[in-house]
Amino acid sequence: MLTIRGIEAGYGAIKVLKKLDLDVQKGEIVTLIGANGAGKTTVLRVISGLLAPGKGEITFENERITGLPPHKTLRRGICLVPEGREILSDMTVLENLLMGGFIRRRDEVNSSVKAVFELFPILRERQTQLGKTLSGGEQQMLAIGRALMSKPKLLMMDEPSLGLAPILVNEVFLKIKELRSADVDILLVEQNARKALKIADRGYVLETGQIVLSGSGQDLISNERIRAAYLGGKTG
Amino acid sequence: MFLQQLINGLTLGSTYSLLAIGFTLVLGLLQMLNIAHGDVFMIGAFLGLTFSLLGMPLYLALILAMIGAGLLAVIIERLCFRPLRKAHFLMPLLSTIAFGILLQNVATQMWGSEPSRYPQTMEIAQFHLGSVQISSIDIIILVVSLGFMIGIDLFVRKTRFGRAMRATSEKPQTASILGVDVNMVIIVTFFASGALAGIAGVLTALVYLQITPFIGIRQGLIGMVAMVIGGVGSLRGAMIGGLMIGIIEIMNDAYFTASYRDIILFGLFFVFIVFKPEGLFGAKER
Numbered sequence: 001m002l003t004i005r006g007i008e009a010g011y012g013a014i015k016v017l018k019k020l021d022l023d024v025q026k027g028e029i030v031t032l033i034g035a036n037g038a039g040k041t042t043v044l045r046v047i048s049g050l051l052a053p054g055k056g057e058i059t060f061e062n063e064r065i066t067g068l069p070p071h072k073t074l075r076r077g078i079c080l081v082p083e084g085r086e087i088l089s090d091m092t093v094l095e096n097l098l099m100g101g102f103i104r105r106r107d108e109v110n111s112s113v114k115a116v117f118e119l120f121p122i123l124r125e126r127q128t129q130l131g132k133t134l135s136g137g138e139q140q141m142l143a144i145g146r147a148l149m150s151k152p153k154l155l156m157m158d159e160p161s162l163g164l165a166p167i168l169v170n171e172v173f174l175k176i177k178e179l180r181s182a183d184v185d186i187l188l189v190e191q192n193a194r195k196a197l198k199i200a201d202r203g204y205v206l207e208t209g210q211i212v213l214s215g216s217g218q219d220l221i222s223n224e225r226i227r228a229a230y231l232g233g234k235t236g
Numbered sequence: 237m238f239l240q241q242l243i244n245g246l247t248l249g250s251t252y253s254l255l256a257i258g259f260t261l262v263l264g265l266l267q268m269l270n271i272a273h274g275d276v277f278m279i280g281a282f283l284g285l286t287f288s289l290l291g292m293p294l295y296l297a298l299i300l301a302m303i304g305a306g307l308l309a310v311i312i313e314r315l316c317f318r319p320l321r322k323a324h325f326l327m328p329l330l331s332t333i334a335f336g337i338l339l340q341n342v343a344t345q346m347w348g349s350e351p352s353r354y355p356q357t358m359e360i361a362q363f364h365l366g367s368v369q370i371s372s373i374d375i376i377i378l379v380v381s382l383g384f385m386i387g388i389d390l391f392v393r394k395t396r397f398g399r400a401m402r403a404t405s406e407k408p409q410t411a412s413i414l415g416v417d418v419n420m421v422i423i424v425t426f427f428a429s430g431a432l433a434g435i436a437g438v439l440t441a442l443v444y445l446q447i448t449p450f451i452g453i454r455q456g457l458i459g460m461v462a463m464v465i466g467g468v469g470s471l472r473g474a475m476i477g478g479l480m481i482g483i484i485e486i487m488n489d490a491y492f493t494a495s496y497r498d499i500i501l502f503g504l505f506f507v508f509i510v511f512k513p514e515g516l517f518g519a520k521e522r
Contacts, residue, residue: 048413070412079413086410088403099403102396103415150415 001026001185002047002078002154007056009046016042018209020056024154024187029180031188031196031217033230034206040189041083043206044156047187048080049073060154075103077153081160085143089132093123096131096142100149109149116145119175137168144175148184155179156187161195173199193230197221205230240368241490242483247374248443249482250381254436255459256466256474257388258309258429264405264469265425268328272312272336273433274456278449279339280305280434281441282347288355294442297357298380301438302431308339309430310423317422336452343449351446377439384432385475392471401425454498461505467518476516 002024010016016039024030034040045051047058049070058066060076068076088096097116101109117124120141126134134142140160147155160176161169169192177199179186190196197203197217205213205226213226220226255277262270283304287297316331361372392398403411404421412418440455441447458481466477481501488497508515 050409050413069417070409071415071417074413074415082410082413086407088406088410090406091399091402095399098396099399099411099414099416102400106396146414 001061002187003057003059004043004047005057007043007046007053007058009042009051009053009056011051016209017046017053020206020209020211022204022211024185026185027180028201029176029186029188029199031190031193031200031203032206033190033193033196033203033220035230036191038206039209040206041158042209044080044158044187044189047073047156048078050080071103074150074152077151079147079150079152079155081143081147081155081157083158083162085136085139087131087134087139087142087146089130091131092128093131093134093142094127096146097123097127097149100146103150108151112149112151116148119148119178120145137164137171140164140168140172141175144172148179148182152184154185154187156189158189159191160188161190161192169195193226194221237367237490241486243368243370243374245483245486246479247377247482248486249479250378250385251436251440251478252455252458252462252481253385253475253478254381254432254439255455256462256478257385257471258433259459259463260469260471260474261401261425261429263463264471265401265422266317266328268317268325269332269460270309270312270316270426270429271329271332271456272316272339273309273332273429274452274454274459275336275339275343276305276308276312276430276452277433277437277440277455277459278343278447278452279308280430280437281447281451282343282352282437282449283434284438284441285347285352285354285447288357292357294357294376298435298438302434305434305437306427306431309426309433312430313422313426336456340449340452347449349449351448354441354445354447373442377442380435380439384435388428388432389471389475397421397424458501461501463515464505465508465515467515470515470517473515473517 004020004022007017007020008015020043022043032040032043042051046053049068049072052067057064060078065073065076088099091099097113098109101112122138123142123145126138131142144160160172164172173195176186176188188196188200197220200217203215203217203220204211213220255273258273259269262268280301283301284297287300312332312335316335317328320327320331363370392401400411400416401421403414404416404418408418462477462481463474465480466473466475485497485501488500
C-alpha cells in the first residue's frame with residue numbers, strides 16, 4: 001500500500017537518501033535497519049512530509065502523496081511516532097491522547113481513548129499527570145498510544161526502544177507485535193536490529209542512503225553479512 | 237475612596253491585560269515579540285472612532301474594530317513574520333518595529349496627528365453603590381474585557397483548537413505530525429491577539445475620549461511590562477499583570493504624583509527583571 005520509488009532527499013547540500021525504493025504491503029510489519037547516520041530517520045521524515053524530497057515519488061493506497069505536509073499525510077492514514085517520543089510535556093497524558101485524536105470526531109476519540117487504556121493500562125493510571133512526569137518507558141507507551149488515536153493505516157516508529165531499560169525494550173516489542181492484530185501496518189526503524197527483524201515480516205538494510213539488502217526477517221537474521229555488521233556476529 | 241480607586245484601577249488595568257494577552261499568545265507560539273502590537277491597538281481605536289462617526293452603535297463599532305484589528309495582525313504575520321521564519325531571530329523584531337512606525341504614519345495621514353475627539357454614541361449613566369461611583373462606560377469596559385479574558389483562558393485550556401495552540405507552542409513539529417495545520421494555528425492566534433488589542437483600543441478611547449496616532453507606543457510598552465510582571469509565557473500572568481499595573485497606576489495618581497507614574501511602572505519592570513525574572517506566574521525554566 002505504501003510505495004516509494006527513486007526518492008532523493010537531504011538537507012541543503014548534503015544528500016542523505018540516494019534513489020531509494022521501499023514498499024510496505026497490507027498487513028505487514030516492515031523494518032528498516034542500518035547504522036547511525038545511514039538515513040533511516042530521513043526516510044520516515046520524507047514519508048510523513050516533514051521533509052520534502054528532491055526527486056522521486058511516494059504513493060499510498062495508489063494515491064500520490066509526495067511532498068504533502070504532515071497534517072495531510074496523517075489524514076491519509078500515515079502516522080509517525082517520532083524519535084525521542086516527543087511527548088507534550090506541559091499537557092496531561094489524557095490531553096496528549098486527545099491531541100493524538102485531533103483529526104477525528106469527538107465520539108470516536110472517546111472510544112479510542114478507552115482502547116488505548118486497554119492496550120496500555122499504565123496510561124489510565126497516569127492520565128491526569130503531566131507528560132514530563134512520566135518515565136521513559138511510559139513516555140514511549142504514550143507516544144505509541146497517541147499515534148494510535150488517529151487510527152492510522154500505517155504506523156511508522158522511529159527507534160521506539162532507544163534509551164529504554166532492557167525489560168522495557170521487550171515490552172515495547174511485544175506491544176508492537178500485538179498491534180498487528182489491530183489492523184495497522186507498521187514501518188519500524190530500529191538500531192536494535194535483532195529484535196526488529198524477529199518481529200518483522202520483511203526488512204530493508206540501509207547504508208549511506210541506499211537500500212543494500214532486503215528480504216524476509218528470517219532471511220536477514222541468518223544472512224552472514226547482516227550478522228557481522230548489525231547483529232554482533234552472535235546467533236540469536 | 238480606596239475602593240473607588242481600586243475599581244478605576246481594575247478598569248484601566250483590564251485594557252492593559254488585553255494587550256498583554258496578545259503579546260503572550262504570539263510570544264508563546266513563535267518565541268517572538270510583535271512590537272507593532274501597540275499600534276494595532278491604536279488602529280483599533282481609530283477604527284472604533286470611524287465606525288462611531290458613521291453613526292454605528294457602540295457594540296457594532298466594537299465588533300468591527302475588533303475584526304479590523306484582528307485582520308491587521310494577520311497581515312503583520314504575513315509581512316513581518318512568515319517571510320522571515322528562517323532569517324536571523326532578530327529580523328521579525330525589526331520588521332515589526334518598522335511596521336509599527338508605518339502604521340503610525342498611515343494613521344497620521346488618515347486621521348491627522350492632532351488628537352481626534354471620540355464621539356459619544358451612548359448615554360453615560362452614573363451608578364452609586366455606597367460611596368463608590370461607577371459609570372456605564374466602566375461597567376462596559378470591565379464586563380467586555382473580563383469576559384474576553386475568561387473566554388480566551390477557557391478556550392486555550394479546554395477546547396480542541398486551544399489544545400492545538402498549546403501543542404504548537406510547545407513542539408510545532410510534533411503538533412504537525414498529530415494533524416495540526418501549524419500555519420492555520422499561527423493565523424488564528426495572530427487574529428485573536430489583534431482582535432483583543434482592537435477591543436482594548438476602543439475601550440481605552442471611551443475613557444480618554446481623544447486619541448492620537450501615537451497612543452499605541454506607551455500602551456504597547458505597558459502591555460509588555462504587564463507580561464513580564466505576570467510571567468512571560470503565562471496567559472493568566474498576563475491578565476493579572478495588566479490588572480496590577482492598572483491598579484498601581486491609578487493609586488499612584490490618586491495618592492502620589494501623576495508625573496511619577498511611568499517612573500514607577502518602568503522601575504517596577506526592572507525590579508522584576510532583576511529579582512523575579514520569571515514573574516508572578518511564569519515557569520522558572522524555558
